[in-house]
Amino acid sequence: MTSHPSTLLSTALLTLWLGVGMVSCSQAAPIPSLPGSPSSMPRPSQASPTRPVASPSPTPSTPAKPVNPKLIAANNRFSFNLLAAVRQQDRSRNVFISPSSVAIALSMLYNGAAGETQKAMAEALQLQDLSLDAVNAANETLKTRLESDNAKVKLTIANSLWLKQGMTFNPEFLSRNQRFYQAKVASLDFADPQSPQVMNNWVKRNTNGRIEKIVDRLNPQDVLYLMNAIYFKGSWEKPFNKQQTREQPFRLANGQTKPHPMMQQFGKYSYAETEDFQAISLPYSDRRLSLYVFLPKEGKTLDALADGLTAETWERWQQQFGKREGSIVLPKFKLEYDTELKDALTTLGMKSAFIPGVADFRNLSDRATFIGQVKHKTFVEVNEEGTEAAGVTSIGIRTTSIPQDPPFQMVVDRPFFCALYDSQTGTILFMGTIVDPSR
Incomplete structure (x- = not known):
């Protein structure tokens, strides 16, 4: 793909792989409501995992809703903690991350966590002062406030959940991700060799072709791929000559x-x-x-x-x-960066979420699951007329x-x-x- 000589481009993608745990929980007790969320939260009446529930757009006369400052403060603390943890792995090369992409994707998964895993994720994401309901509502507002699409500045945020056919997922987990994160939810036959390409096509489309591939092949243990993509393209107020x-x-x-x-x-x-x-x-x-x-x-x-x-x-x-x-x-610069965030997130306190039989995602599925991998990719280009x-x-x-x-x-x-x-x-x-x- 050709470069854009008149723009600064930034693209980020975060993908979480979830695998089936070693211990089956098919006989587990009924899934309880998540802390901080009303048990009476409505579910889509026309529920189809492949049809996201769109949030109503504010009318032009509606004042912009402020983002919960507690979420912004939490995100900023998480951002610098994450950068420090990533840089521990390699200080000799360029590091370029999108903490917003990582925070949004993990917030989506947070809706499926329970027990000690939920506490660990809250600690890593600095969300201890926020209920789950407040986290979801604030992220919904943040997405609305951040997105922009005009000739000078374009910023888009896209989310998706790719479900393994035959695997049962908690409808409330799917509903929340559709409602608050406008996530595309789709079931795929993970045994079909074409399934990775379906996911990669979504990646390419939502990063404007800057990131073409995130999934090489599917592991037999994989049951869910959770993705976030942020794409930014803007023009400087004062271009360089x-x-x-x-x-x-x-x-x-x-x-x-x-x-x-x-x-x-x-x-x-x-x-x-x-x-x-x-x-x-x-x-x-x-x-x-x-x-x-x-x-x-x-x-x-x-x-x-x-x-x-x-x-x-x-x-x-x-x-x-x-x-x-x-x-x-x-300096002009153009770089691609990719990293695996398991070690960084473990450093921030999320170790239990990666351990089969220990990770507690009972609010995601009635089967024991754990995080198999967290992959993060970015692309950035800065030039004379950039942004x-x-x-x-x-x-x-x-x-x-x-x-x-x-x-x-x-x-x-x-x-x-x-x-x-x-x-x-x-x-x-x-x-x-x-x-x-x-x-």
């Missing part, structure tokens, strides 16, 4: 340098600087989404910066941004900027941290540490 892009040296962590195309521009930006880093917010044309770039100061390392990243420091650093004139030199997504609502309008400050110079010619952030909801859609933009 291609004629000013120059080959310049980019310094790697080991001290070696390699030539790399560097974009340049001068203007007034939302900018912050401390003794440890320089940071800039590059807004997209809708001015609610921004690409934040944090560059460690000379003598400081990306590892030290990343190790200090938490939801609390992120919030504190945002308060330091103010409008200031200056120049930015930023800047900056939220002016909370960033860039502070009166703390000092007009007499001299213009800053920010040359991103060494490893850096970046995040794609939605200021309207406070959501971090993508984040990563880039150690070599040429890879």
